[in-house]
Amino acid sequence: NAGVMQNPRHLVRRRGQEARLRCSPMKGHSHVYWYRQLPEEGLKFMVYLQKENIIDESGMPKERFSAEFPKEGPSILRIQQVVRGDSAAYFCASSPPLRGTDTQYFGPGTRLTVL
Amino acid sequence: GEDVEQSLFLSVREGDSSVINCTYTDSSSTYLYWYKQEPGAGLQLLTYIFSNMDMKQDQRLTVLLNKKDKHLSLRIADTQTGDSAIYFCAEPHSGNTPLVFGKGTRLSVIA
Numbered sequence: 001n002a003g004v005m006q007n008p009r010h011l012v013r014r015r016g017q018e019a020r021l022r023c024s025p026m027k028g029h030s031h032v033y034w035y036r037q038l039p040e041e042g043l044k045f046m047v048y049l050q051k052e053n054i055i056d057e058s059g060m061p062k063e064r065f066s067a068e069f070p071k072e073g074p075s076i077l078r079i080q081q082v083v084r085g086d087s088a089a090y091f092c093a094s095s096p097p098l099r100g101t102d103t104q105y106f107g108p109g110t111r112l113t114v115l
Numbered sequence: 116g117e118d119v120e121q122s123l124f125l126s127v128r129e130g131d132s133s134v135i136n137c138t139y140t141d142s143s144s145t146y147l148y149w150y151k152q153e154p155g156a157g158l159q160l161l162t163y164i165f166s167n168m169d170m171k172q173d174q175r176l177t178v179l180l181n182k183k184d185k186h187l188s189l190r191i192a193d194t195q196t197g198d199s200a201i202y203f204c205a206e207p208h209s210g211n212t213p214l215v216f217g218k219g220t221r222l223s224v225i226a
Contacts, residue, residue: 006157033213042119042203042216043158056213091157093214103148104214108157 002027004094004107005074012113019079019086021110025094032075033104034060034067037089049075082114119204121217128225133191135220137204140185144206147180148214149189152201161189161202191222199224 005024013019025032031050035043045059049069060067064082069075079086089111093104120138127133139147145166150158164171164178164187171178177190191198201219208215 035214035216040218042218043214045208045213045215048213059213093158103146103160103163105160106150106158 004029004092004105006090006092006107006110008110009108010111010113012115013082014115015083016081019082019112021077021079021090021092021112022074023077023092023094023107024074025092026105029094029096029105031055031095031097032069033093033095034075034077035091035093037091037109039088043091046077079112082112084114087112087114119206119215119217121202121204121220123218124221124223126223126225127194129194129196131194133189133194133198133222133224135189135191135202135204135222137187137189137217138185139187139204139206139215141206141208141215142182142185146207147178147187148205149176149178149187150203150205150216152203152219154200158203194222194224196224196226198222 007022033048034046037043047060047067048056052071064080066078089109091109092107095104146163148163149161151161152158162173162176164180175192179188201221203219204217205214
């Protein structure tokens with residue numbers, strides 16, 4: 001059973017470009033979470049999705065950031081017009097359908113560098 | 116607030132025990148988690164404890180939970196150089212599933 005997959009592992013963008021980060025959850029998992037980790041910091045929650053639904057996006061900046069988890073295919077975190085402050089590690093986690101508070105399993109992350 | 120607090124650094128000698136402490140804020144949390152992050156890597160789930168337990172032991176790891184003081188600790192027995200990493204304490208946000216993380220404790224193991 002493959003774990004949570006993220007790609008690319010490293011992404012370099014110039015200011016103003018778009019960044020697309022992909023996450024494939026573990027098999028059987030229908031819940032996806034995106035977190036951002038700034039250097040020397042803990043992880044900060046951004047958005048929580050189920051298939052075709054955004055459940056909680058309270059941690060996601062209102063502008064330039066969007067996320068989706070379509071019926072088919074991976075979840076995508078999209079950052080438009082990137083700025084240097086977007087440089088961080090972005091982690092995706094997945095969990096199975098809720099039975100209470102379910103454990104989240106993390107992917108290896110995408111390290112975004114904005115030049 | 117929703118702060119999860121941890122000390123930032125811990126240094127121990129190989130073979131000694133390590134104790135990493137954490138305080139959390141949400142008394143309704145049903146589970147509390149410990150994750151390990153090695154340099155340049157993602158987060159690996161180490162262990163978790165259900166809130167109706169005081170202690171959980173898993174091989175070299177012992178988790179202690181003091182609900183009254185909202186204090187969680189992770190003890191690593193016979194610490195090895197491979198245990199060097201950042202350890203994060205996490206609790207669910209307001210009883211729901213998005214996790215709130217501490218800033219992490221960087222454990223350095225001296226050979």
